[in-house]
Amino acid sequence: MSTEATVARTVLIHGPISRSALAVRMRMSPASLTRLTKPFVDRGILVELDDVVDGVGRPSRPLDVSPAVGTFLGVKLTGGDAHCVLTDVRAQLLGEVVLPLRSHAPSDVVDTIVDAMTRLVGDSDAPVGVGISVGGITDGSTVVWGPFLDWEDVPLGELVTAATGLPTRIENDLIALTEAERWFGVVRGLDGFAVITIGAGVGYEVVSGGEVVRNVDSGISLAAHVPLEPHGPLCSEGHRGCAQAMLGSASIAAQATTALQRPVGYDEVLALAADGDPAAAAIVDASARALGRLVALAANLTTHADIVLAGEGMGLFAVAEGAVRAEIAAGRDPRASPVRLHVDDSGFTAWARGAAAVAVQAAFERL
Secondary structure (H helix, E strand, O other), X not given: OOHHHHHHHHHHHHOOEOHHHHHHHHOOOHHHHHHHHHHHHHOOOEEEOOOEEOOOOOEEOOEEEOHHHOOEEEEEEOOOEEEEEEEOOOOOEEEEEEEEOOOOOHHHHHHHHHHXXXXXXXXXXXXXXXXXXEOOEEOOOOEEEEOOOOEEEEOHHHHXXXXXXXXXXXXXXXXXXXXXXXXXXXXXXXXXXXXXXXXXXXXXXXXXXXXXXXXXOOOOOHHHHOEOOOOOOEOOOOOEOEHHHHHOHHHHHHHHHHHHOOOOOHHHHHHHHHOOOHHHHHHHHHHHHHHHHHHHHHXXXXXXXXXXXXXXXOHHHHHHHHHHHHHHHHOOOOOOOOOEEEEOOOOHHHHHHHHHHHHHHHHHHOO
């Protein structure tokens, strides 16, 4: 990313911000900063706000990103639905719609995305860009491997751009969610943190040195098979008591279905546990303790004490927060920094906002 785009990105993440604070953060002289920001102000990308008085009594005019930059479409694709949001330039929610996928045929998925955009945008201007997140491996334009959609090498970005005329970025769903937290979440500005998601799967991502860790294994959900409970249930891969077996929503529902001898869904398991049902409470308690162990492992192995919890299965934390926190404490050295949990319980909205965030990032790269 160019120095100019980096300046605009810094204002986006940390603004409104005074020029003096921006100069310190960018490690450049006020004169250089003025030269770099002026084109963005002239183009209406950055705006100068009303004067404020700084700590030594001098007035300054903070810089911020203009709301007129535009809106962004974020799409999280699952095996059955397209969770779509329209956001502003900071990935704040402006509208949301969930549409079922008619099939996994790429043409049908593209039609669903176009339908969602039409519903969300209405008579307003078209979005600046589209971000789409999927479980699996992507290269920015192609879904290289999408297990929930049974896809391999599907050029989804090109297909959506052809249908909408808009630049489109495809990203792994966990990386997209982590990028949204890094740029716009309560952990923005931190040098490092970890993200753990639970729901249909178990996800784990790390930010270190201010950047999301990316490599050839990103998107494979390796943390899903970390062993957490030696006497726990088996996952589909035959691992006993791994993160997927202990925390996956389908596994928790299956355990309750067996225990109660009737079909039980994930949300019902949580509700029964909250109401004191002994079988459901035992299952949820075991899962909560497993989540606490996973959090402690993440903090211990990364040496980052800030952990973001997210995903559509985060109702587990709401029901059994005490068990989660007790297990975190048990898994940490008493001299270690307390783990700081940041819980995003917005479910699929968080995944879709992550997709919008990578569309924002792509737009600022184009600057």
